[in-house]
Amino acid sequence: MNKRRNQCIHCNYSYCIKAGITSQNKQRYQCKKCKKKFIGNYSYRAYHKSTNHNIQQLIKEGVGIRGISRLLDVSKTTVLKKILKIASKVVKPPIPKNITIEIDELKTYTQSKTNERWVVAAYCRETKKVRISTKTCV
Ligand SMILES: [Zn+2]
8 A cells, every 4th residue: 555645634644544435436544543534646636735835825926716716727616715714724913902003094006007005004002103014906
């Protein structure tokens, strides 16, 4: 038996047992540690390990859901579900409850209407500090 197939894709535990066959006649395995089932060789690209990382990178580059779907050859529904799953793992930054922060935003253009820019200013009442961030929209 192939060593790679024996290794759990979720927790990398090395002891997995056979757990039946899929409808496409592929061997299914179950991890003895985390009890999750998986297939040794996925043919659908959405289940590859690198798909979540690729989706994250494409979102950072500003690619839309349809674009990600076309580029990764994965359905739009799967892309949306993966984005929600990735977003649920994001840890919110700690903001103390006794501090009041005022946030204001401004949309402007530089040189021409094609160069749209956002200016976001955050003001903390207690510390009287202002943080300004600018973002270019493509
Ligand atoms: Zn496992």
